[in-house]
Amino acid sequence: MLGIFDILLFHATIQAVTPILLAAWAGLICQRAGVFTIAQEGLMLGAAFSAVAGSWFIGDAFAGVAVAVVVGVVLSAILAAGGVWFKGDTIVIGIGINLLADGLTIFLLRQLFDIQGVFQDPRLQGLTPLRIPGIADIPVIGPIVSGQTWITYLAWVLVVVISVFLFRTSWGLRLRGVGEQPEAAETLGVSVRRYRTAAVLASGALCGLAGAQLSLGSVTLFSEGMSAGRGWIAVVAVMLGQAHPAGVLGASVLFGLADAIGLRMQGLGLPNQLTDAAPYVVTLIALALAVRRRKTA
Amino acid sequence: MTVAAPRRWFQWVLSPVPLSIVVGLVLGAITMAVTGNDPVEVYTEIVRGALVGPNLIYTIGWSAPLVGMTMAVALPLRGGLVNLGGDGQLVLGGLVSVIVALNMPGPGIVKLIAALIAGIMAGGLYAMLAAWGEVRWRVPMLISTLLLNYPAKNFASYLVNFPMRDPANGMPESHMVEVGARLPGIPGTPLSSSVLLMVIAVVAIILFDRRTVAGYELRMRGLNARFAGYGGVNLDRQALLIMFSGGAMAGLVGASIVLGEQFRFTDYALVSPNYTWTGLMAALLANGEPLSAAIAAVFFAALQIGGFGMERATSIPRELTSVLQAIIILLLASRAGLRRRLRLGV
Numbered sequence: 001m002l003g004i005f006d007i008l009l010f011h012a013t014i015q016a017v018t019p020i021l022l023a024a025w026a027g028l029i030c031q032r033a034g035v036f037t038i039a040q041e042g043l044m045l046g047a048a049f050s051a052v053a054g055s056w057f058i059g060d061a062f063a064g065v066a067v068a069v070v071v072g073v074v075l076s077a078i079l080a081a082g083g084v085w086f087k088g089d090t091i092v093i094g095i096g097i098n099l100l101a102d103g104l105t106i107f108l109l110r111q112l113f114d115i116q117g118v119f120q121d122p123r124l125q126g127l128t129p130l131r132i133p134g135i136a137d138i139p140v141i142g143p144i145v146s147g148q149t150w151i152t153y154l155a156w157v158l159v160v161v162i163s164v165f166l167f168r169t170s171w172g173l174r175l176r177g178v179g180e181q182p183e184a185a186e187t188l189g190v191s192v193r194r195y196r197t198a199a200v201l202a203s204g205a206l207c208g209l210a211g212a213q214l215s216l217g218s219v220t221l222f223s224e225g226m227s228a229g230r231g232w233i234a235v236v237a238v239m240l241g242q243a244h245p246a247g248v249l250g251a252s253v254l255f256g257l258a259d260a261i262g263l264r265m266q267g268l269g270l271p272n273q274l275t276d277a278a279p280y281v282v283t284l285i286a287l288a289l290a291v292r293r294r295k296t297a
Numbered sequence: 298m299t300v301a302a303p304r305r306w307f308q309w310v311l312s313p314v315p316l317s318i319v320v321g322l323v324l325g326a327i328t329m330a331v332t333g334n335d336p337v338e339v340y341t342e343i344v345r346g347a348l349v350g351p352n353l354i355y356t357i358g359w360s361a362p363l364v365g366m367t368m369a370v371a372l373p374l375r376g377g378l379v380n381l382g383g384d385g386q387l388v389l390g391g392l393v394s395v396i397v398a399l400n401m402p403g404p405g406i407v408k409l410i411a412a413l414i415a416g417i418m419a420g421g422l423y424a425m426l427a428a429w430g431e432v433r434w435r436v437p438m439l440i441s442t443l444l445l446n447y448p449a450k451n452f453a454s455y456l457v458n459f460p461m462r463d464p465a466n467g468m469p470e471s472h473m474v475e476v477g478a479r480l481p482g483i484p485g486t487p488l489s490s491s492v493l494l495m496v497i498a499v500v501a502i503i504l505f506d507r508r509t510v511a512g513y514e515l516r517m518r519g520l521n522a523r524f525a526g527y528g529g530v531n532l533d534r535q536a537l538l539i540m541f542s543g544g545a546m547a548g549l550v551g552a553s554i555v556l557g558e559q560f561r562f563t564d565y566a567l568v569s570p571n572y573t574w575t576g577l578m579a580a581l582l583a584n585g586e587p588l589s590a591a592i593a594a595v596f597f598a599a600l601q602i603g604g605f606g607m608e609r610a611t612s613i614p615r616e617l618t619s620v621l622q623a624i625i626i627l628l629l630a631s632r633a634g635l636r637r638r639l640r641l642g643v
Contacts, residue, residue: 039440082631089630091439092377092581096627099574103619110614111332232443239440273455280447287441288434 009260010144015218016263017256018152019044022210023234024241024248025158026203031243032166033199034179034192038094039079040207041231042101047072049105051120052222053112061125061216065151069208075101076204084196098231106224118223126220127151127212130279149217152210158206165244168201175199207231229280236283240290251286258282313632314582314589321625325617332613339607343618346606347599354486360598361492365550366576367542367594368502369420372543374585375506376518378536380543382427382442382572385449386420391555392453393419395562396461398474405477412478413552421541422546423449428540432533438540450568457564469564480557489557498546502587515539519585547573571619575601576627597622 023040030037047068054067055250078097083090084186087187106116113119127149136146166172177185215222231254241247262278326336347356366383373380394416401408427445430436458469480490506512517525518535526532555562575597583589583615600622604615 078627082627086631088632092630093627095371095581096576096623098621098629099578100623102574103616103623107614107616107620110616205503229444229447232440236440236444239437271455271459273451273458277448277451282443284430284436284441284444287436288430291435 005267007140007143009264011147012260012263013253013256014144014148016259017151017252018155018213018217019210020230020234020237020254020255021155021249022151022158022206022213023164023231024252025155026206026210027234027238028162028241028243028245028248029175029199029206030203031238032151032179033175033196034182035079035083035196035200036090037083037200037203038232038235039076039090039097039165039235040203040210041227041229042094042098043072043075043204043207044211044214044231045098045105045225045227046075046101047208048215048226049108049211049222050208051212052124052215053108055125055216056121059125061127064125064216065127065209065212068212069205069258072206072208073201073204076200076207079204080197080200084193084200109222116224117220120221124220126216144157149213151213151217154209155213159245159249166245233279233283236287240286250288254286255279255283261262313629317625317632318581320628321621324624325621328617328620329613332414334611334613339611339613342610343600343603343609345603346610347603352602352606353639354488356595356599356602357492358488360595361489361495361603362550362554362570362572363576363579364499364594364597365495365546365553366572366589367579367590368499368576368587369424369543369547369550369573370577370580371583371585371587371590372502372515372546373539374519375587376515376535376539376585377537378428379439380427380442380540381439381577382389382424382445382544383547383576384568385442385446386423386544386547387551387567387573388453389423389449390416390420390551391567392456392551393548394552394564395471395555398478398556399472403476405479408475408478409480412474413549416552416555417545417548420551421545424544424547425537425541426623428536432536438536453562454564457562461562463561471562474556474560478556479560480553482557489553491553494549494553498540498549499587499591506587521545564632575619575622578622581626582629606614 023044024225025038026043027037041186050071051064051068051154053064055061055064058064059068075097078100079090079093081227082093090166090293109115109119129147130150132146136142164172166176175195175230178190179186185195210230211227214226234252237251237255238247240251258279262275265275265278266272315513321386322340326340329339330337346352365560366387369383369386370380394412397415398408398412401411423445424442426439431438454469461471463470463472480494482489483492506516514525514530514535517528518530518532522532525535539600551567554567559566576594579597580590582593600618601615604618607613607617608615
């Protein structure tokens with residue numbers, strides 16, 4: 001049983017955590033600005049497709065990531081317009097964006113590639129894992145930390161960046177003010193609408209990176225519905241972490257670990273239909289336990 | 298008090314739902330024109346594919362599960378509760394009804410009725426689990442219903458791939474349900490009698506909504522849950538019961554598809570047509586009001602069946618129709634907010 005926990009497992013965990021973590025940062029920023037978003041799933045899916053399309057037609061993985069980020073921002077602009085400017089229900093708009101991304105990616109997969117299901121081609125450029133000199137040679141830590149994509153490293157660096165931004169800069173303070181006391185912020189001359197719009201668009205860019213990592217980082221292909229609930233897990237990670245960077249990081253790692261252990265159990269002969277459910281079950285249990293603890297505390 | 302002015306046709310057209318549909322169709326037309334297609338031709342093909350000749354029967358057949366899944370969302374939505382767990386409830390309903398129909402002793406009709414009831418119960422109880430999670434543990438139902446889809450789908454997939462699999466078949470499918478335990482067809486049509494079951498269910502839900510105390514209490518909850526609670530409604534009990542009813546509708550849809558059309562449980566067969574999410578959109582479009590939601594569901598069914606016709610006649614993939622649906626919902630959600638803002642004068 002202990003054979004499950006080895007170096008490769010932790011390497012796989014870090015890989016599995018990346019898209020969840022980036023989508024969770026997206027949710028965290030929106031939450032702090034007072035916008036409850038559930039659009040991460042659709043933004044990630046749209047970005048995953050755009051990354052593959054961009055990489056394919058331009059012939060460069062980095063260009064694919066750039067296209068994914070642009071598409072993430074454009075899709076999130078729907079949420080900004082509908083939710084922030086017209087004050088529509090962000091939950092309904094989030095559902096709408098998720099469904100739009102689902103339909104649009106399948107539609108475009110057929111229009112652009114004439115393919116249904118999965119697009120995969122050896123000529124498709126994916127992101128290459130980076131070997132970090134110095135760290136790569138350290139035993140145990142080297143094989144775990146080195147050999148990830150730059151998006152993964154960025155996702156982890158963002159823990160610090162977002163913490164500093166939120167709690168050590170005046171923009172971060174205003175953003176939190178807009179989320180916690182919008183009327184007060186408005187009175188002090190901070191444009192609630194502008195801060196919220198910026199937060200939503202930033203979340204689009206983060207989900208763009210998450211999607212690119214899914215389709216060009218972990219694997220190099222696009223399959224219909226490949227975000228597979230990760231956006232929703234990210235929504236839960238923000239709830240569990242109470243929109244605090246360290247807490248959100250912890251929750252995301254927990255789910256990534258569940259994901260990686262599930263994959264490993266599959267390697268041990270358990271049918272994948274059962275192991276694939278692991279992250280969702282862990283998420284639900286964690287949610288129930290966390291809320292109970294908070295209530296009794 | 299002011300006397301309501303007679304509603305003019307343009308007021309109706311400018312009200313949110315029709316306007317969203319019209320703008321959505323116009324945006325769709327622009328998309329078609331950009332991709333080098335003639336919008337008039339495409340829409341003609343959609344209408345022809347949905348309504349002309351035998352296609353009308355297909356639209357009716359496709360409407361039945363869609364209307365059912367719409368009700369599964371619309372009932373809780375009427376009380377302000379969001380049920381995103383339709384897929385899980387649908388799959389469990391279908392799975393359990395096949396298990397019962399295959400294993401229960403006795404004559405066919407007994408098996409059929411037991412299987413239908415078991416499917417309804419399975420969907421209902423699974424949805425109630427999410428409601429219990431919110432009532433007892435404060436786990437938000439928006440999240441739990443969605444996440445519960447995955448274990449249900451995976452569990453069904455496992456069963457039908459391994460223990461329940463019909464080894465004589467290349468596909469991951471269960472054994473066939475015996476002829477006597479199937480839902481009969483409607484004579485003279487290719488339709489299953491599940492269409493009639495759905496009509497009965499919808500009429501019952503409309504009557505519940507308009508004519509019963511419980512329906513009134515549910516609508517009060519949707520308008521203002523605290524007010525309803527203050528007025529003496531047991532909100533926890535109501536949440537459990539209404540989620541059970543929603544899930545039961547999904548379970549009924551699952552049971553009637555496997556007992557009335559496919560006669561076996563096939564992996565992915567219940568979720569791949571996307572009944573759940575189309576139903577969700579129809580329910581949102583109508584804001585949970587059952588009659589309008591049913592009409593919206595039939596409209597979407599026609600759009601989708603028309604999409605098949607369009608795909609045959611032109612080179613456009615039929616997924617264009619799901620894009621159109623999503624655009625309509627996004628417009629409506631934003632526009633409803635716009636109207637609210639204007640009314641409140643914020």
